[in-house]
Amino acid sequence: MGNAHYQFWPNRVSMTITVPETTLYENLEMTAKKYPNKKAIYYYGASFTYKELLAEVNALAGYLEHKLGAQAGDRILLYMQNAPQFIISYYAILRIRGIVVPVNPMCTTEELAFYIQDGQIQNALIGQELYKKIEPLKERTTLEHIIIAAYHDYIDENYIIGELPPEVQTAAQEYKTDHEWKWIMEEGLTPSVYKGESDDIIVLPYTSGTTSLPKGCIHTNKSVQANTIGAFHWATYTPNAVSLAALPLFHVMGMIHCMNTPIYGGSAMVVMTRWDRDNAGLMMQEHGISHWINISTMLIDFLANPKYEQYDISSLRLIGGGGAAVPEAVGQKLLQLTGLRYVEGYGLSETISQTHFNPPDRPKMQCLGIPSFGVDARVVEPVTLKELSPLEEGEIILRGPQLFKGYYNRDEDNRDCFVEIDGETFFRTGDIGKVDEEGYFFIVDRVKRMINASGxxxxxxxxxxxxxxxxxxxxxxxxxxxxxxxxxxxxxxxxxxxxxxxxxxxxxxxxxxxxxxxxxxxxxxxxxxxxxxxxxxxxxxxxxxxxxxxxxxxx
The missing domain is CATH 3.30.300.30 (ANL, C-terminal domain)
Structure with a gap:
């Protein structure tokens, strides 16, 4: 990989970072020690401090350990929409050195059955609106215990600023055969002494499975920390930053940029259970949102809102995201309306979000950006693996500290996705791209999405x-x-x-x-x-x- 991109590296940011050997749970613990009374979460009129967040994380961890028998290394399903309980659940699983298996709330019963069987999962934490999908699986899978959360429990019932999503309006129901969230907080159990290590496996996000069965991506504290801390420095978070958590937290981009990075920095998270462009505008105005990491369809929808100009969003300092390129016309409209350029990035489940970022001071449109801290990215001819010259199209391969350990229980896939070049192991992304003379990467498309029209x-x-x-x-x-x-x-x-x-x-x-x-x-x-x-x-x-x-x- 050439170093042409270093001349465009963000101002005041070092070109390398050392990934700490601490754990993700310790990030929360340290932030709660530094800023115990600072607001961690805002949620439809309610707010929670870092001290309160840590206390609930430990209470849930104690219940998982002492009541459900969860142990270090257990894979635990997290099947929930964005809510304070998602964040509490995620960090409680880490607290007992378990492995978070975050799944899409849109999953059907049969899709859930696959995840549960693939991971031999015994315990699940879910949103109550999803209970009917998962409850039948206790009879025919390894699933034994379900903890049920009602998002309504964590709102201010007098909230009148925006319209509540239906799932948030619904009060907690009673469940005779499973575990209700409120019981757990009343128990107040204390987990065993924490002994987490940097190399612990902590999260198993699954690929989408559009071309085959979904595959779990094995990530450790170390790989997740690499991107958490990389995002913190690149996007210049501070303890007084306020992040809009509208991206799904089960997805690696939302997980890193809307949850893990704000927690590392002691920033506030304004959590949205469902995307709603009017609610988003109201929340930006009410809470002074400074950082909004999103996906292009959200931005397109937001800027198409005829009521857009009613909202004061002058607090915004950074807008960016990934997943799909932002159309040039949309980027220009954003610049004209806010004075901000959209900062795109690129990443995968296998890299727990970003491997490339656009420099915030010099972004390019429809561009993946330049390789992030410690990333070696190349464009190669897919068959020979010969590195190509600038502007030649080929497959993007990469290696870096955020790269996963491999796919869970998928030996054949692991043999296919890694290649050795110059004594180093690279991951084959399956994405066709190119790099320009300045070291910026661009995606052409997925290998499997190509259309063959008359040759x-x-x-x-x-x-x-x-x-x-x-x-x-x-x-x-x-x-x-x-x-x-x-x-x-x-x-x-x-x-x-x-x-x-x-x-x-x-x-x-x-x-x-x-x-x-x-x-x-x-x-x-x-x-x-x-x-x-x-x-x-x-x-x-x-x-x-x-x-x-x-x-x-x-x-």
Whole structure:
């Protein structure tokens, strides 16, 4: 890897960091000692200090250990939406040296069964709205105990600033055969002396499983600390920073940037159970949000809000995120409205979020950024693994302190995903990208997302980026559809801006696109939609759209 990017390194930030040999739980313990009475969490009118947060973490840890028999090394399911109880649960599991298995609240019963069996899980902490999905699994899996949390218990019932999500409005129910959260806090049990180590496995986030069964990514205190502390320095958090925790905390980006990093720095977290652009604006204004890490679809939705200008968001100091590139037009609108440039990054479950960041003082649009602290990233020819020259497209491979230990119980996958180059072990990301002369990385697309149109390679992300330049387009998703002559055709699903609905036609979009890109690239088919299928972390489910299209074509 070249060092061209070092000349654009953020001002006042050292080019290396030493990852501490302390643990994530000790981050919370130290912050609570330094700032016991400082607000840690704001949640729909209620607030909790770091002293109170630590006390509840220890009470839950004591219950897990003494009442449920949980031990060090046990994998414990965390199946919950964003709420104070998610944060308490996560750190309580770490307190007993257990392993957090965070799963998407949208998971079905059968998907949960897979995670529970794969990890031989006996204990689960869940939101009460999810109980009906998981309760049947006690009869046919290894699951024995369920702790049930009601988000409503942690709000101020007089909260009137914004509309509460339905799950938050619902008061705690009674469960005769499982463990209610309120019992646990009343017990006030004390866990055994903490003896956590840097090399302890602490979290097992699963990959999405869009091409195969989900795979658990083995992360230790050391790998998670690398990105927690890297994010703290890169984004210049301080104890008085205020972070909007709107990204799902089960997802590695939300986990690192909206929970672990603020806790490390003693910052405040303003927690949203469900994304709502009006609530977000009100919370920014009420709490003086300084840091908002998000995903592009959130930002697009926020800036499309006709009530946007009603909110005072002048406290914002950093807006950034990852998962999908922010369209240039959206980035320009953000700059015009706030004076802030969007700071994109890149990462994976296998790297517990970021391996690349854009320098906040010099970001580039639709750009992954430059390699983070201690990361060696390269673009190579996928077959020969020869490192490519600037602007040549190939597979991104990388190594660094945040890299996982491997996939849980997946020996064959582990053999396939790692390669040895110059005596060093690199991870194959499966992402096609390129690096420019200044050392900034750009993604072209996923290897498996490529469209083959008349023998030409077409990358959907590139087409989407161009489509976003059309003023009538709010969101776009491009897929390949079968074609008897060309092999595959390019199809674009479009959500129009409200002002363009009924006035802009599909054919007008096609004709415009024809002028903007090569003949083999432009969409031959356009379909307007009012919404897209989305993950709870805000990513468009392009594969679901593609499968729907191919099912229709086969009928």
């Amino acid at each position: 030409y390679k077409v990358w959907p992300t590139e087409i989407e980026t161009i489509l976003y330049k059309h003023p009538a387009i709010q969101q776009a998703c491009v897929i390949g559809v079968p074609d008897p002559v060309r092999g595959e055709n390019v199809k674009a699903f479009i959500i129009l801006q409200d002002s363009a609905k009924g006035t802009v036609t599909e054919q007008e979009i096609i004709e415009w696109a024809k002028e903007q890109m090569a003949a083999y690239k432009y969409p031959r088919i356009v379909e307007f939609r009012t919404s897209f299928p989305m993950t709870s972390s805000g990513k468009i489910l392009w594969r679901q759209l593609q499968e729907e299209e191919r099912t229709v074509s086969e009928v």
